[in-house]
Amino acid sequence: MQEALAILQKYWKHDTFRSPQDEIINSVLDGKDTFGLMPTGGGKSICFQVPALMKDGICLVISPLVALMKDQVQRLQDLGIKAIALTGGIQSDEMIVLLDNCEFGNYKFLYLSPERLQSDWILERIKNLPINLIAIDEAHCVSQWGHDFRPAYLKIANLKTHFPKVPFLALTASATKTVLDDIIQQLGLENPAVFTKSFARKNIAYMVFEVEDKLYRLEQILKKNQQPSIIYVRNRKSCSDTASQLQSLGFKATFYHGGLSIKEKEKNMNLWMNEEVQIMVSTNAFGMGIDKSNVKTVIHIHLPESMESYYQEAGRAGRDNEKAFAVLLTSKSDKIQAQSQFINVLPDKTILTQIYIKLCTYFRIAYGEGINEQFSFNLNHFCQKYGFPTLKTFNAIQFLDRQGILSLSQEYSEKITMQFIIESKEVIRYMSLNPHEESIILSLLRTYPGIYESQTAINLPLMVKKSNCEETLILATFEKLQRMEIIDYHKKTNDATIIFNEVREDERTINRVSKYLENQNKQKIAQFESVLHYTNDKKNCKSKLILEYFGEKTENDCGICSYCITKKRKPSDNSPIAEKILALLKIQDLNSREIQKLTKISEDDIIFALQNLLENNKIAIKSNNKYSLK
Template structure:
């Protein structure tokens, strides 16, 4: 493996491989189909990049993630390695030029999505390329029981007939035993060599705390651990709100979500990567391809959708192998909120059919027609027209996209962003002088209370509906406010492009894909139940719970998670601290924060003592999140 090590040193400046990178590279070089399960941060891309650089020809990399493809291509190009990606938005002429470059320009890596393989002419061109390896990233997408199933992955196996002597390398960071079996079967891997790195991260302390004052706990964590941190939230508004709260408390924080302009994303990322700010508050749009070794703490302040995503996001901590913390903060109301967010917005067959028929009607597509027709599409306008709930509709349309019925050119995004740049008093004065604009301005202020602090994406159809005006009238007022220096206003022409891939057949179309919808809905429910099991089961090591979910049993307690710490001997005996809490509650009901302040004990000790008193039914928690003695 001396040549492989030389390449590793030359391009990546590493002196040795991580387990099991070397074994995977050897398997691929021997021409064997290979399955590799390597948790996040394990260095999966090295496993196909190095063997490709050691051989003549090009590696075909199939990935569903445009952001990751772009990131990997950019990183290879920085190292003077020739790589390209066939991402969305590239016209046919450009694709032809890029494929010519692959054939005659000594390129080493061609990245594309599985959907690209469904174009016959692209497939014909790929057949003629000198492909030495086919790498399938995010291979769990081929399984109906994978957390991100994409039917287009089912057609990857057809490449076997065109490249019978070319090895397949299937890579995934998260796969249960059932998903692994599907990957090997559906991709047609022949007697594959299988490498599975343990999901155990011995240096990460998994912590779960049920508390009512999350911000106070975040303050304590960040003060105790002033190194780089990530706080994951569920939506864009929480990003800017949480970052603003932390900045007001004296922490340096920035935020990141999919709706930010590219320039602002890059600026905020740079601030955090260069450690000019301690905290990155982000949605799950943040993290793809991020490799910052010294992240000390990853905090989730809302429940994750599934343990696969949680494990990947938590795993961005401690990649330098020093002790790190993955903290999940929950409150009694989180479960109901998360059920609304994850489960109640799942479309059933009836709703999916209604959305599809209305889409066809919206674009005046007759039965038996529509194939290859392309339209500009605005999700919010569509939902207002048919009185559909936005998130449930988005999930339905996204499902149609995954099934290949339609194709969306990009993620949905708002057309308009706005920020008030004068004080609220001056805005009120403007309203009093311009009563005709009052309904529109007030509708904006009520819908977006943070619009004074940060540039905010507006939902124009929603504002028009709330103010009882047309969208044109709303835009006219916004232009007027910009001219008077009251707002900073940006109008973007970035509606989604929607392409119909099949003729309209209504019932027939939906019946064909309904079984996948049922399976996916059932999977999402099971996954969410696993999250609840993880947070509620308080008699088992948290690391063990995660490992068991991924099929690793017979493991020892980690010794550093919230459960293991609770069982360790405390400086002050649990009985003594519990008695002090009981004494305090004899006088008045108190929150956990109030108890901690009065006792001046470490917060973890107080929380564990409270949990013990709750379990033994000595105290109970009231509706106002205060604790009282049980009568």
């Protein structure tokens, strides 16, 4: 392993591997098919990147996550390692050039989505590459019993016939025993060496608190733990709202979701990474590929949709092995809200068919046409036009994306189009009178010669490069030219791009994948029930519940979760705290915050005493969340 360690030290500046990275690398170097089950933060990418650098040839990495592919390729390039990703939106001629680079340019890594393997010509080109390792990331997508199943992953097994002597390495951060066995079968792994890392995170205290006022409890937690924190919410509006509420309380907070522009994402990310702000409020769009070791607290203020996603998001805390907290705040209304968000919005076959047909109509795609066509897409406008419910529609389109029927990119974008509407001699005259705008206008005319004849799409980053002017100045110039009626200028914002990967065949297309939709819906309901079980169980260690979900047995409680802390304390219902509460409730009904302020006792102790009084039937809680004597 000396050569492997030398590569690890050279590129990643680590002196040792984490278990089971070294065992996986050895297995791959021995030419064996290998399976690695490594929970979030375990360093999965190292397991294929190190052995690939030790061998001649190129490593083929199959991953469904475009953002993660781009991130890993950028990191490798920053290290001076040649890597390419074939992501959506790349035109065929550009893809040919990239594959030529792989074949003749001494590249070490080729990243692509499983859907790319469905293109015969791409598969033919890959067969000519000197592949030294095939790594399948997010391998749970292979299994119909895993979350985010993608049928395109089933095609990966076909690579065995083309590369019979090349080892396969399947990697995932979350898989039950059933899913693990299914992955091995579906990928056709031959007598694979299986390495699993325990799901136990002994430094993370898993906390579940039922609270009346989530913002108040957030304030308490964040004041107590002032290190970097992440707060996960369910939607974009909650992101900005929660960040604003925390800012009004004096916290430094920012937010992150898929609807932000790339610049806003990078700006907010850097504020948090550089610890100029303490708190990142985010949807689940944030976190993939984020490597910040000193996150002290991860807080969910809405129920997650599955234990898999909760474990991955909570696991972004405490990667420096210092004690950290994964907190889930719940209230009585959460179950109903979560059911409306996760279960009631699952599309059935009928609405899936309707949405697919209307999508094709929306983009004017004729029957039997549409393959490789790309469109800007605004979900809200589409739903308003056809009267579809937004969340159910989004889930239906996501399902079509996972089946490879279309590709949905949720990158925020601004599409700029324009046309000059005055004669060229008048444009030249205008430039002579406004020389400070000349470089911008000349760049436009030289780059887009047809801009006089028709509306022309403008590439803003290219304009910045060509004119050597700031983006803000270019946009201000466009606005001015529009006001002066020199150009007809349109700027349209979109929160998504859709690429159709197949010709339109309506019911025939949907019939092919409807069985997967039925399985997915059953799976999502079962996953949500597991979240409710984890949240509502008050008789077992929270860490133990998580381990049991992933098929890992343990006899010992963790000693630091919300259940274990409660078990340690056990005050009786006639304790001094309980007596104080009963005395106050003789005077008037109160909520827990009011009781805490009047008694000056910590909220944790108040909540515990209230729970005991409720269990012993001494008090009752009313619909307005106030406690009263029985």
